[in-house]
Structures are given as structure tokens and as C-alpha cells.
Amino acid sequence: MKIKFWRVYAVVIALFAAGATYAAAPGVSQPVQADSEGPSTISEESGTLRVVNIDNTGIALWHGYGTNRHYAGRILPYGSRWQYSGTVTVPAYNSSETWYNVGGDQWVEGLYVRTFPNNRDTTYRIVAQRGVIYVPSFPIMPLPVDKGTPQTSRSTWSGYLHFTAGSAWQYFHVAYSSDQYEPPKYDLGGGEWVQGLREYTGIFTVAVPAHPTWGAAVYDRDLKPIRLLPAGSQWCTYGNRYINGAEYYDLGGQQFVKRDAGLMQVVNK
Structure with missing residues (x-):
């Protein structure tokens, strides 16, 4: 079902009124039924999040979270960026899931966003280095790609890139994270950074x-x-x-x- 422009415009106005910060990008989605349960302690973590739904659509905005949530009648467009100022983790899908507060009693589901916490050191050491990375011979999920400064809130979200099993990709720079547990990211050209592939x-x-x-x-x-x-x-x-x-x-x-x-x-x- 298509959503007319005036409805999307109304969404943006309502979010600003509730205190959310918006960086625009088009896209819509339909709400899904609540399937998690149980509240938890709300943390004071803050940062930036981006809507990164794999099917390139927006996501529903909710009042509340977990089984206590109900659809707020609003859509956050695909690729849009928002400030969040609180998180909560609740049981979901036989595991757990984190929700993010984007102003007032407005929450988004962590499954469909990528976050950049303010208290996390996401600096990178970028090295001019050429080589080839290879996709495994078995199928893998689409991988997120950043365009600009790798994996920081200053990046421009580029979307997901579908890799063909067994394909090879030339890279031109390597970005080594200040977090020693995080694998390097590779510049595939034009500042498009991908993580999750091995060199050999x-x-x-x-x-x-x-x-x-x-x-x-x-x-x-x-x-x-x-x-x-x-x-x-x-x-x-x-x-x-x-x-x-x-x-x-x-x-x-x-x-x-x-x-x-x-x-x-x-x-x-």
C-alpha cells in the first residue's frame, strides 16, 4: 500500500514535535505485530541510529516496547538518521532484542537499525593498501556498506551489497578499528566500506x-x-x-x- 507524501510529511512533523532528530531519506513500511515480552531497565545510552531494513523500506514507530508496544501510526523512512537517548533490552525470538528511544514515548526495534553510541570509540586508522578480498564459496547474507568515513555517525549510509559466492573484489584502503576485537573494513572504491569478508x-x-x-x-x-x-x-x-x-x-x-x-x-x- 502506497503512503501519500502528505502522510510522510505529517510523520516528520510529529516526530520533531516529540523531540526526535531527523536526517531525511525516502521509504515506507508496514507495522508488524508485537512478539516480544517483558520490560527491563531503561539505560541512559545515547547516540545515533540509522534505519537499515534489508528490503529498503522504512520501519514502524511504536509507543512503548516489547509486548506493551502499540503502533504510533508513523513510519521512519529507510536510510533516515535519528538521535536516541535511551535503550532497553527485552526477551524476543527465543533470545533478546534491544529497543531505542527516539524522543518521548517513541521507540524503534533494534532489529532494523544500525547504531553508533556516543560512548563508543569508533575511530579508524586508514591505510592506503591495495589487494583483493574474496567471498566464501557458500552463500552469505547481504552485508551493510558505509560510504564516507567507515562506521561512524558521519558516514552516509549506502545500503546493503549482495555478494556472489566465490566472487573477488579489489580494495584500495584498509580501515583498522581502534577496537582490537573488530575486524578491518575494506574500501571497495569511492569510499564504500565493507566488513565481513576475508582476504584469503x-x-x-x-x-x-x-x-x-x-x-x-x-x-x-x-x-x-x-x-x-x-x-x-x-x-x-x-x-x-x-x-x-x-x-x-x-x-x-x-x-x-x-x-x-x-x-x-x-x-x-
Whole structure:
């Protein structure tokens, strides 16, 4: 069902009156039935959110949250940006779901938004570096793409990009997050940043320069050594990580080995 322009305009006016902050983009959606239950404590977290529904439509605005919610008669357009000033997590879909307050008693469902909390350090170190990233041979979900500064509230939301299994994509820059647990993002050209693809898989052979009998330390995600790989042993790798100024190969299971502790052979793109 199409929604006329005057109705969308009325939505925007009503949201401003309720205290929400708006950055416009077109799009509409239909409300869905409430299917979560149970209130929880409302946090004071604040930040920016964007409507990022995969089907490129807007999302319903609600009064209340969880099973206590009811449709507010308003739509937040796809791609629009809003300030939020409170969150609450309630049981949903045999798990839990976070809701975001966008002014007054107006809430949006976290399943359909992407958030940028004010208290989170989302700075990136961007390196001019060219290479190729590969899509796994098995199907994956569409991945979100930012255009501009990667994954900050200053980015211009670009939407979702559907990747073909087995395809290859050239990148021109790599953005390493200040959060050591977050994988790097790759610039596919024109400032379009994607996260979630690996550069390659390969075989890492332990060969410490000038010390052929030395092993190589394996580190956990906090960079604490957990074991030693024997000299000359070979291990599968799953891309690389840039942590605290040094580059590591990912051995899987949150285990990492320093790049300069051996030799890499790419075996599967």
C-alpha cells in the first residue's frame, strides 16, 4: 500500500514535535505485530541510529516496547538518521532484542537499525593498501556498506551489497578499528566500506628469521601467549588482523600468530 507524501510529511512533523532528530531519506513500511515480552531497565545510552531494513523500506514507530508496544501510526523512512537517548533490552525470538528511544514515548526495534553510541570509540586508522578480498564459496547474507568515513555517525549510509559466492573484489584502503576485537573494513572504491569478508585463506609455516629452530607464540584476543607452534610446522590461516600496531594471522578460534614469525602461502581464494 502506497503512503501519500502528505502522510510522510505529517510523520516528520510529529516526530520533531516529540523531540526526535531527523536526517531525511525516502521509504515506507508496514507495522508488524508485537512478539516480544517483558520490560527491563531503561539505560541512559545515547547516540545515533540509522534505519537499515534489508528490503529498503522504512520501519514502524511504536509507543512503548516489547509486548506493551502499540503502533504510533508513523513510519521512519529507510536510510533516515535519528538521535536516541535511551535503550532497553527485552526477551524476543527465543533470545533478546534491544529497543531505542527516539524522543518521548517513541521507540524503534533494534532489529532494523544500525547504531553508533556516543560512548563508543569508533575511530579508524586508514591505510592506503591495495589487494583483493574474496567471498566464501557458500552463500552469505547481504552485508551493510558505509560510504564516507567507515562506521561512524558521519558516514552516509549506502545500503546493503549482495555478494556472489566465490566472487573477488579489489580494495584500495584498509580501515583498522581502534577496537582490537573488530575486524578491518575494506574500501571497495569511492569510499564504500565493507566488513565481513576475508582476504584469503592459506598455510602459515613457522620460520622465525635468523632462528630456524625457534617456535612461534600463539596469542589470544587479548594478546596473551597461550602456546608455542614448533619450528617448521604448518597451520591454516583465515585472513589477517592489525592489533596494537602489529599484524597477525588469524588461526581461527580467536588465536593469532605474528606475521613476521613465518612464511605465508595462499592456497584458497
